[in-house]
Amino acid sequence: MSILVVGSVALDTVETPFGRRERALGGSATFFSVSASFFAPVNLVAVVGKDFPKEHVEFLKSRKINTRGLKVLDGETFHWIGSYKYDMNEAITHSTCLNVFEQFKPEIPKEYRGKGCLFLANIDPELQMSVLDQMENPKLVACDTMNFWIRGKRDALVALLKKVQIVVLNEAEARQLTEQPNLVKAAKIIMAWGPSNVVIKKGEHGALLFGKEGIFSAPGFPMEDIADPTGAGDTFAGGFMGHLAREKKADWQTLRQATIYGSVMASFNVEDFSLDRMRTLTDKEIAYRYRQFVTLACFE
């Protein structure tokens, strides 16, 4: 099954204790697409400026990502400048230049509107809703969001969540959205709004999957060195949705495995800057790390 993703394609200038990259490939839809492309065909809808390097488009194409929905507008590409201190869980944003992204009005090509999976990456919930309205009969809809929209467009966001099956967000966002510090209670509140599943990402502490069947806890992969955590959440979502699209189902057992595949992909991506680790990653490495998660988490 194919996956349609709508979100940002950006250039990131990032500094961590382990190095610095200027105008490297980034953006929520980019991290998601490349990660998901290891599992299923991906259709990308996003916008970039005239300055967006052709080599990045070539890289996406080399991953068999359909870039027909990647619009090029007059102006500059979305540019994020940020850094991390030794606590890699928290990004410090120095500047966010939306540039052409400010005019982003996602138009979904007709051939993408069919029956695949849809992932609404982190953009304005009103735009996320406009994408959903254009879809004909999506099999499975999931979305992400961020603190900026929870604060500024909470009603639009809650209205969107009512129409979505799976919500993927981090623990701070879950707490902020529900005004509930306890994550179990927070997930229950979100599921009461409509979604059948909630995935709460906890950074180095792993991820929790909630559903009517119960709770699944995926461990964080113990790492000695993290080069750059940028995009870990979107890379997680790509592996998660990718596995569901590959398996063409979202039952509890498949969702549990998907949570592990999400963790696998995120654990690779943070090993290098930008999407550089994805450029050399192989299916064999993914399968091997999945087995490492089995020995890490399973005790029976």
Add this chain to the structure above:
Amino acid sequence: MSILVVGSVALDTVETPFGRRERALGGSATFFSVSASFFAPVNLVAVVGKDFPKEHVEFLKSRKINTRGLKVLDGETFHWIGSYKYDMNEAITHSTCLNVFEQFKPEIPKEYRGKGCLFLANIDPELQMSVLDQMENPKLVACDTMNFWIRGKRDALVALLKKVQIVVLNEAEARQLTEQPNLVKAAKIIMAWGPSNVVIKKGEHGALLFGKEGIFSAPGFPMEDIADPTGAGDTFAGGFMGHLAREKKADWQTLRQATIYGSVMASFNVEDFSLDRMRTLTDKEIAYRYRQFVTLACFE
């Protein structure tokens, strides 16, 4: 196999957002003993004052804990006064009255010095070493510690660790002891000093077990309400060591299961104040929660 535990028996005055208890039963060796008693025979060495309520001794005896090594000295029992805010991961200490505990010179009764397991709960590392020196041929030695000794008696502590097979400590202690923020690296440093295994407790985020075979991650049990986290770490250690003593082995698979049993016992204890949950806990409930951990963590 029996377990000898040496540590504190105390009275705790605790306040959390969910209530308050005055002079309730507490102390590292108490939480450990009662938790371990669900798995194996326990011999307790500690000291209390003349004010220590007889009913507490009766409770320990009712759990088949051998209290021959519990000395009663003139004076008052160790009394800790503390509280927790909504972040239950951090205790705020208001006062620590050591009282008779200041004169604690652990003497190990001859019949306890044999071949069982030894757990050196959190006391002065010099006292922990004096206990170890009195032992004849312990099968397995594990210890805990705390920030106070890491700061004040680091050399004595590191000397002790060289003679211990298993170290159980929390993430802040592991970082402080090794001056290494990364837990994987911290565990490697500790193992290089001598111990074959390190268990790092991460509160609500579970626990990590390290050994030459690799890393095992036990999830935190997702809870909606925590009444009182006091003693969770010692209760964890009791379940952990209890399972090893019951199985009479400490191979990698048994250690992994022990990490889960530790998490099971801690998850029960925080449901109520002091050791109150332990008073009604049954073997059947322990077995059921262990199965819950299987569905929580295992995906294959």
